[in-house]
Structures are given as C-alpha cells and as structure tokens.
Amino acid sequence: MSKTLLLAEKLYKNRSLSLEEYEELISCRTPESVQYITKKALEERHKYYGNSVFIRGLIEISNICKNNCYYCGIRGANKNCERYRLTPDEILDCCKDGYDSGFRTFVLQGGEDAFFTDDILCELIKSIKALYPDCAVTLSLGERSKESYKRLYDAGADRYLLRHETADEGLYNRLHPENMQLKTRLDCLKNLKEIGFQTGCGFMVGAPFQTPLHLARDLKFIEEFKPHMCGIGPFIPHKDTIFKDEKQGSAELTCYLLSIIRLICPNVLLPSTTALDTIDPKGCEKGILSGANVVMPNLSPANVRAKYTLYNNKKSTEVQSAEGLKILKKRMENIGYKVTCDRGDVIKISDGKSKI
Ligand code: SAH
Secondary structure, three states: OOHHHHHHHHHHHHOOOOHHHHHHHHHOOOHHHHHHHHHHHHHHHHHHHOOEEEEOEEEEEEOOOOOOOOOOOOOOOOOOOOOOEOOHHHHHHHHHHHHHHOOOEEEEEEOOOOOOOHHHHHHHHHHHHHHOOOOEEEEEOOOOOHHHHHHHHHOOOOEEEOOOEOOOHHHHHHHOOOOOOHHHHHHHHHHHHHHOOEEEEEEEEOOOOOOHHHHHHHHHHHHHHOOOEEEEEEOOOOOOOOOOOOOOOOHHHHHHHHHHHHHHOOOOEOEOOHHHHHHOOOHHHHHHOOOOOEEOOEOOOHHHHOOOOOOOOOOOOEOOOHHHHHHHHHHHHHOOOEEEOOOOOOOOOOOOOOOO
C-alpha cells in the first residue's frame, strides 16, 4: 500500500495529521489516495447530513472597501471598480425575494464599508429577524472589534464568515499590504467563536506563491480551530490587480482539499463555492461530490451583481426567478442530492472527538 494511502487512512481514523503529513498528503497524492479520501468524505457527509444540500441566499451589500487585498477585484485602490452600496430597504427586499423562494439563511457579505456602522447593521439585523424569525442571518463583513461583533451577535446575527485567507504569515504578507496582519485576522476569528457565532474560516486554493506546505498549515489551523463552516475556492485572477497574470487555482486540488476538510471536521458546513463553479462548468456538482453540503446562490439585485467582481468571469447562479432555483435543484437531483429549505445549522457530534 502506498505511503499516501496510509496517511489517508490515518487521517480518516484520527481526524488529525502532523504538518509534514498533511504536506505529503497534498504533494504526493495518487489516484488511490484521492479515491479513498473522496469515498470516506462522502460517507462522513452522509452520516451527518444525508443527501441534503443547504442553500444560503448571498446578498452582496456593498463593494466599497477600505482594504487593499492584492488579489481582490474590489480592493479600495482599484479605480476601475464601479462602486455601489445597497440601502437597508434594498437589502430587506432581497430577503423578501429570497424568503419567498425558500431561503432560510441570508448571508450579508461586503467590503469593509464604513457606512455599515454597528447601529445601522444592528437595526438591519433586528428587522430581518423580526420579519423572518425562522431564518438565520450570516455576516461576512470583514474585520471588526470584539465589541462590534458582540453587538451584532446580540442584535440577532447567528453566523459569521471570515476567511483566514492563509495560515502562513509569510504568505499572508505577500497577499496583503502591511497594514493587514494575519494575527488580527486570527484574533477576529477567536473573538467571533468566543462570542457564540457559528464561525467560518477559509482560504483560496492556488493563490500566488502558495505551496503544499502553506496548504498544510491551513489544514492544521482548521484542525485546531474547529470552525463550524469553512469556505474554500480556487484563486481566480482579476484584471485590475497585480496578480492579473497569475495562474488560477485548480478544481481538482480544491475538491481534494474539500474532502480532506470533511475528514478533519466531519460535521462542518462546507460550501461548494461560486469560484469553483466559475472555473469548471460542473464545479458545483464536483464540490458536492467531494463532501461539500452548502451552496450559496446570489440574491443581490441584478443591476449590482456584475459590480461585485472579486475575480474575473464570476458566475452568478441565477435564482431571482423561481426558474433559476429550479435549475439548481435539478443540478443537485441529477447527482443524487436534494436542496433543503431550512436553516441548516451545524449538527453536533457526540462521540467526544469533535469540539465544534
Ligand atoms: N470583506 C469580507 C468579504 C471578502 S470577499 C472579508 O474580508 O471577509 C469573500 C472572499 O472572496 C475573500 O475572503 C477571498 O477569500 C475571496 N476572494 C477575493 N478575491 C478572490 C480572487 N481573486 N479569487 C478567488 N477568491 C477571491
């Protein structure tokens, strides 16, 4: 039996490997290790979530951002980005459309836009929760103070997504300007979890300069942090960034990593991301068939959707119309899965091995 396959078995059994072992699992992957890990990831996924695919309605509330992440199309310094901001009323309209289509989680994502103060967000969150008490509210609005996170949580927000982007400090510094620090990002994640949010981290696959050792650090971080959610997708270059000529990440490696993450945290909520579906016409299906159990269709108004360009050619799963959601349901049915219209919270594991 190959050494990589032995490592794969060890990961399945222990939900843990050393940094060096993770690195080897990635760089020395073989068709056998990929096949084994995918099979076990699906078994684990089915144990906790059956064949349900949870849907989250993504509302991109603003592309105005004070940060300047080098890879991101909406970074503050990009003069070619046409900026927009939804009003709280427009956001509530998106929630209404989403609710009518069957969505029971709304994800408010955006750049770090100073307009969205704690007061404005708290009022918005309270309005959403008052109108739709059976829905979860997820925020993905970047780094804020612990006090701010606490206020948003107390106003009723349930979950927070903040990708750590990379757990390697050297790589973090090559992807971000000096005023952004990995430590701040990790402190935010720690604070979110302490406050009580269902917390999501995540990273890009195939980011510029990224090596298997960097990815191994991401996996070790996920093993230790035990996120409730984890968003990973391929890096895709954007024309207005210094990384415009870099190679995009691969769908194959993204799927392998999705399966590995499912084995590290069997009950994690794991999206098959838009970025994956953008680089591969069957990306969404491939993610689900690697152990993902969440899809996040776009509920943003059609007239702003093209402006939220984190990367080029971003695909938008069209769900504004009932027809659009039907297509997604069909895509999932075709591979034996079922879109589920409920909040889709994380399932607790009670075997003593998981602390999620
Ligand atoms: N401002 C929020 C939301 C960021 S956008 C925050 O800081 O969390 C959501 C995610 O898109 C980012 O975390 C990043 O991982 C991803 N992203 C940005 N640019 C990308 C690119 N060029 N290719 C692939 N993913 C990208």
